[in-house]
Amino acid sequence: SGTIGLLVVESGLPALWVVWLRCILGGLGLATWVVVSRQWRTPTRSELRWLLLGGLALIVNWLCLFRAYHYSGIAIATVVYHVQPFLLLLLAALLQGEALPLRRMPWLLLALVGVVLSSGLLGADGAHQASWQGIGLALLAASLYAVATLTTQRLKRIAPAQIAMLQMGVGALALLPFVWELRADVVFSPKAWAAVLVLGLVHTAWMYTLMYTAFQRLKAQAIAGLSYIYPVMALLGDLLWCGVKPQPAQWLGMALILGSVWAYRRGEEKT
Numbered sequence: 001s002g003t004i005g006l007l008v009v010e011s012g013l014p015a016l017w018v019v020w021l022r023c024i025l026g027g028l029g030l031a032t033w034v035v036v037s038r039q040w041r042t043p044t045r046s047e048l049r050w051l052l053l054g055g056l057a058l059i060v061n062w063l064c065l066f067r068a069y070h071y072s073g074i075a076i077a078t079v080v081y082h083v084q085p086f087l088l089l090l091l092a093a094l095l096q097g098e099a100l101p102l103r104r105m106p107w108l109l110l111a112l113v114g115v116v117l118s119s120g121l122l123g124a125d126g127a128h129q130a131s132w133q134g135i136g137l138a139l140l141a142a143s144l145y146a147v148a149t150l151t152t153q154r155l156k157r158i159a160p161a162q163i164a165m166l167q168m169g170v171g172a173l174a175l176l177p178f179v180w181e182l183r184a185d186v187v188f189s190p191k192a193w194a195a196v197l198v199l200g201l202v203h204t205a206w207m208y209t210l211m212y213t214a215f216q217r218l219k220a221q222a223i224a225g226l227s228y229i230y231p232v233m234a235l236l237g238d239l240l241w242c243g244v245k246p247q248p249a250q251w252l253g254m255a256l257i258l259g260s261v262w263a264y265r266r267g268e269e270k271t
Contacts, residue, residue: 002233025200055170072134085224117253
């Protein structure tokens with residue numbers, strides 16, 4: 001997950017087109033797997049409603065997050081996006097009656113401190129670089145992703161690959177009129193095609209099958225704790241690909257994130 005931002009930026013394409021192509025390519029890859037593995041199950045009306053809601057939330061989440069990269073940069077957008085675990089815990093408590101893990105909440109708060117430190121947001125010029133438009137889009141994306149996660153938990157009867165495939169179909173159809181209007185303004189290069197192919201087949205078809213399998217087996221608290229690995233991978237991607245060298249505070253932030261996730265998971269296993 002942490003390398004998605006690099007692919008989006010490197011593609012050089014508008015966020016709308018990146019999301020639409022991700023839906024098309026990811027949906028085709030997932031459909032192939034569903035057919036080969038014979039996982040298809042006909043959804044009920046109730047399941048179709050959850051699929052539609054989750055699909056729309058997921059697609060608009062991508063649009064907001066990918067656009068936030070252009071306004072605020074990958075680091076700051078990623079930091080803001082990672083308030084999502086707290087939104088997920090709150091929504092799970094309000095809508096599903098799940099108890100808030102008060103004894104382990106300090107680990108989540110410590111991880112959030114790590115996210116802020118690892119982003120460089122507290123550096124000398126971090127506040128000046130932050131765009132409030134990007135921050136607002138990242139917050140909206142985080143809220144929508146929490147909704148998508150909770151709707152997926154309602155679909156335990158359906159295979160994860162089928163869930164993701166149908167949500168990609170929802171996104172492809174919903175965005176088609178908008179990308180059609182922008183078709184004359186988009187120029188594809190070999191680099192752009194490579195980026196969207198990896199994004200669609202690896203970061204969608206394969207990754208979402210793994211993620212949705214986890215969503216169906218874990219509680220919201222566990223998903224929230226594990227999600228902090230995302231910014232660590234994003235920073236490592238910046239280091240290896242873009243040559244960005246983290247400051248001491250950023251290294252400390254990554255250590256806090258991994259340590260908090262480990263402590264959180266250990267506490268859950270004992271429960």
